[in-house]
Amino acid sequence: MTDQIRRYTKVFLTLCLMTALVFIPNIYASAGKNSTKIIKKNDKFKVEAEYGLGGIILYDYPMQVEVTIESEEDFSGIIRLMPYAEYGEKFVARGKRVSIAAGETKTFTLTMDTPSSSSAVKLALVNDKDKVIYEERSNLSIQNAGASTYVGVLSDDYSGVGYFNGVSVDVGGNSNVMSTIALDKDSFPDNSRVLSPMSYIVVDNFDTSTLSKEQYEALKEWVKNGGVLVLSLGSHYQNVLSGIGDDFVSGTVGNVSNKTLTWYGVEEDYVLENVETVDFVLNDGEYLTHFVSDNAAATVSYGTGSVVVLSYALSMEPFSNYARRTDVTSLMVTNTVNSSLLNMLNGYSYNRRMNLGEELAKISGTTKVPSALLYGLLLVTYVVLVGPILYLILKKNNKREKIWLAIPLVSLAFTGVIYLTSFIYRVKKPLVNTFAYIDVTANAAVEDAYVNVICPRAKKYNFTLSDKYSDFTCNTSTYDYSLFGNNSNKDHDYNFMYIDNGSGGEIQFNAGSTFDEYNFGVKRVLDADMGKFLLDLDCQTGTLSGNVTNNTAYDLKDVVINFENRFYLAGDMKKGETVSINPSKVQQSYGYGFFTQQITYNSNETKQQNINSNIENTLDMTAFNQGCVWGTVDSYSSQVFEGDKYKYSGCAVIIQQYNQSYSDVTGSFCPNINTMMEDVKGDCDTQLGMIYSSEVVVTYTFASFGDVEVLAIDTSNVDTSYTIADVYAYNYETETYDPIFADSDTLSSGQLKPYIQGGLLKLKYEKPLDGGDINQYSETAMPRILAYGAAK
Template identity: 25%
Template sequence: MEKFNNAKLLSILVMIFILVGFMPTICKAEEKAEENNSITMNVSYGIDGKFKGSMAIPVNVEVENKGEDIEGQVEVRVPTNSYNTYDAFVSEVKLASKEKRTVTIPINLPEDCSKMSVVFTKGKNILKENKITVSSGRVNENDLFMAILTDDFNGINIKDLNFADLNNKNRKGEINKTVNVPLNLDSLSKGSKNISQLDVIVINNYNISNLQKEQYENLSTWINNGGTLIIGSGENASKTIGSIDKEFLDVNYKGTKDVNGYTLANLSLKDSSIKLQQGENPLIYLLNKGKGKVYIGAFDLGNKNIASKDNVMNTWKESLGNDFINKNNIRNRYGNGNNVPHQMDQLSNDVPVKEDFKMGVLISIFICYALIAGIIVYLIMKKLNKREWLWGVVPAIAIGFSLVLYLLGGSTRIQDLVLNQVNIIITDESGTSTTSGYVGIGSKYKDDLIVKEPNGASIQAYYSNNDNYNGRNKDANALTKLGTKTVYRENNSYYEFKGLSALQMKKFEISGHKEIVPKIEANLNYNSQKLVGKVKNTFGYDIKNLLVVSSNSVWDLGEIKSGEEKQTEVDTCASSGLNQYASNISKNYRDYKNSNDKKQNKEEFKDVLRMSSLLRGIEQSQLSKKSTYLVAITNIPVDYGFDFGEKSISKYDTTAIIQEINIDFTDTEGNLSYPLGYFKGEVAQADQNMDIDTQNNVVHGSGDMVLDYLVGNEINLLDLKVGYTENQNQKKSGLKGTVYIFNYEKNDYEAINYIVNGESLKNPNQYIKDGKVTVKLQGNDEEGIGSPQITVKGRAK
């Protein structure tokens, strides 16, 4: 009987396996390529085939539907550093029958990657796929990338600038050449990311009234992020300046006039300066806007009579060349390849701790629990002869202590999402503010994360050095797993991350956000190394630390409560600029940590390292266009408008407000007196081996370097000194060489005694002409040497 049962069971199992073998196999289908002949797709990349860097490279995909109406997605897939993993950049597309459409998708293509896959999908099915190799079109980082919006591309003289002369006398950096491409309205319509690679945009002989609101917004965002816009006028001023949106550029056009055979526009531009003029006629205006600049030529940029003149072309060459070199130098300082300062990257990644959970309290609670649950309760139950109740009393006590721990840990607990924001708000003299944000977003749990672009702002994901693409899988055929999905919908975008580890911060740079903050009321006077006056905090939030920065001088006004008006009289901080000040407070914190007196100074040093990193990032970015400005460190919250649905958020704000101010530099005798380092030296000429570090105010190398200091024509000099600012980070200060100053009466250089504070020069007006003081230094040592600074005293004309 047992054998029969075993044989019967074995037969049944064999029959089951046979039936399973004949049954159709069912499996979960992955994305599957099903070529659809009704869909055709052509792919190009860049702006007119050119692109620069690795971020936001525009990929242009022309899709044609020869079949029935279809809703799908165009998706560009780029390999990541993880095996078989790709990042997807997606645009949703609705195509009617017989319709052809071009979509532009900005992607991030790291330096070591040249392969990408472009697919058209419907649901999980791939209807069309193109494999693309990026083989040409990359613009060198030292090439000035210029796009021109005009009806006469070949007539623009500015596109043929030759920077060889500038490179020979300027060792701050080099420009290889100018790479020019035509620009069309479509590029301006599809978001500021698609033009973010451009260094310069030129608009000339073009009807600007064709621009729509979204195109103005994209152009404005691009400028605020560091772009340079040039607009020509002259005989075509009615098409350009006369048609421009006043909200975009507050310029008043008053017709034209003829001067020496060419036409100039009569212009009035609010908050602008004159970069070049001929007699009483302004030729080029300059307006600072956010991190970028706007130049307006009072003439048509295709006018041979004016545009070919040496002084005009030299002005364009020096202005654009220096702007480009300075921007490259700032980016090179970041050292992380994503155009984000290292300090901002670090701050947005590290969540600030509000409250430290005291370990002593935790130990005390556990001791109390052990005593109560293990001894006291036992003795009480024993005395009452109710020891059998311990099975219920001990768990109840444990629950009670757990509740106490839960409540005590409330200050350190985070919600579903962490929103860690570093905000930089820059306010100019007119009260207009621009905001730059660096935001880290992470989930409390291992989870998917969707980050939508807020209305009225643009976000760009960026990566740390830890996220580099080394070891990238370059085989586009092996990409099966999705990493980050970036979806562009109309003029907005959102990022979708899959299976993030807990508190793995995803970081974004935010631009275009408008934040209105009141101006700090300040009435300050500089006299005999002291800053005296009144400051009132009008923010509605406490200022943790208020600094006044004037080139290399930093005055620390300390904490100012909300609504408080503070009378101040402070000496100059012993630093060589904001970077050195940040180094000093970090050193003070380290000294405090190594001391035994930590309780007394705890509040003074709270978040001091975070403030130090923020100040370094501000200095590194060179955010202020003025030599004198306020920096207020606060916790003012900024609402960028992120929407995370039902998820709760733990939000942290570290905010710096930079405000341009005017300090009265008149001393008690009625003289104008400017501190050492107020006037910054611009490199006019330098030998091959000479280099100046403006961040730390030192010069390296052997050879000659000439520096120009623009003091201005509004002062009659009474005293002039040339010295240097001591830098505590350098092993030695001073110059192992010779320093000279140019004597305009003798038309020759004179050697001077180069000491820290400088020595007064006799007959100081011999050393200034057209508001300029020129200093030459000869270095003969490779070690760092003090960068020459000047201090000026005089009477206003």
């Protein structure tokens, strides 16, 4: 009986499988970690897509897509990439106009914004008649930012730097491992956004002159936005430096010789003999003497990123075979990581600037659009008037029988009122509201334009992007795809699509209703000389002073001078005007920010307060020796589209970043040791400096700092409405936590000796007692702790 049941079971399962195969027309193929399902098959085309540079795809970060098409017939149309969305959700498509002759195989590159919660993308071939002739869906393997430290390696020989893979990285409380992406002159992108998932790019034994102008500019832009470029020289220095120059990196090359180098670790030093090095003086840079001996490493800031020059080659013997090479590589990251990279490694969203720019574009618009409140009041008034009030008036005058005449007359009158009010909001042209973020830090000014488009009618619009603008991007947080489901969107159209036509860009909007809104960002390098701010500043640990001259091409409103977490409101400045900073009026940011606090306490905030608050949110208050100056240009509209069928309005902010050391400090100085966090245990927000659990234990490493001579506490940057956490230091001699800063705001080197071992300091922050017990609900802030010392 049992054998008979088994036979029947096998027959039943076989029939089920055969039935399933009949009713499942789709074909599956595997693409590495990604899986692809063909939705609409076409035997005339063979399509392969590679997602992500080197296969790396991060949520919220731009993604490069390479599509290879082998065609048996002539094809002219669009390659369309579209998130696989559930019903009713907004999404943005990307397209590229292509043409392929019969028998040809071509590869095309597109850039797509990876959705904030997407795991699937649809790829389609759409012919010139707007008919989909081939379509597939890919489920992508996407990671969170900070899961790994991605390092791009630009080299003609990767064998010597293979040891980078798997190197442990431990900075800012974040622990992960390095993963390398092999790059060459063919695979290196010409779009800086595609490079954004990478924390480091190492150039070793590579002729940089072979990079195209577009690739070189993409590299510079990536560094400016926070990346760290490592130039590994050695005897191949001529190749590495051959294509690098202008305002990016410059210096003087000396002799090549063999040296014994020492790298300074936390617990031990690493020594290697006969390392081939080249003497190099980096203009405007500083030697990393706390990292390696013999001036074998130097760094210079560029925007929010930096360039590191190593006098030795990472891929050449004896270093490439050195037993401690991975320890030295990890140490290099510890000594060169910047605040932008820390934010990325801690999972901060790439969309942050886009979020803020989008909001500012909306509030920059000056054209009136229909007010729901006004028409709501008119409707309520009409209903009340035409009903009970009209009846009561007629009843009082004994003319109730006139109600059937009065109602049409009142309705006609209200129709006239609504018609007249419509003249206020009559809009025939699409409204284009823009906010421009113009950075004049480098020699060539760059304009990031954030655009809010309002379409007055429910129809399809086709706009041509000005050829001056490129680098189209959209906010994946606004167009939230939520693609974890498998629901089909084949019956739904995209909200809008950007199409790369080879010579520029087109944007198609599918307005489903009147006054639909769409948001995106584009960029251009300005041809006109925008000028700069002339800075003559004296930055000290306790104050800021000096002069700033508006040498830009515009009169500016509400100029703000910033250094670290300090702000000076200079007011309006005419072109050519100079302002002297009054140190007594310099204010500090604390809690949720200086301008944000102003808005919090003033419900009727102005547009300018909103602009300043949003720009402050793009700054990193934990970064030191960094500042910026900005001012607003009213009535500045970015003409992002070709033609004159649009109505523009907007404004711009001209901003200039700078780096400056303290004039009153000799040796090493760190105004906030939070930048040296290595490990965090407990619930806290290290950016805002707030703790939420009863205690938080933080380990700091001073490997990149040197010997600490003084620690000082500063609570002036904490909102007075918060309680200040009690601070305890771990005593390595007694193996207990001792209260510090109880009797004094400073600790000298002698007092610090029991608390710092191997460059490590472990502090415990506790919520203060309230009536003998810890108040778990109190808002408690970590005090800012400063470190003074001499470089190693």
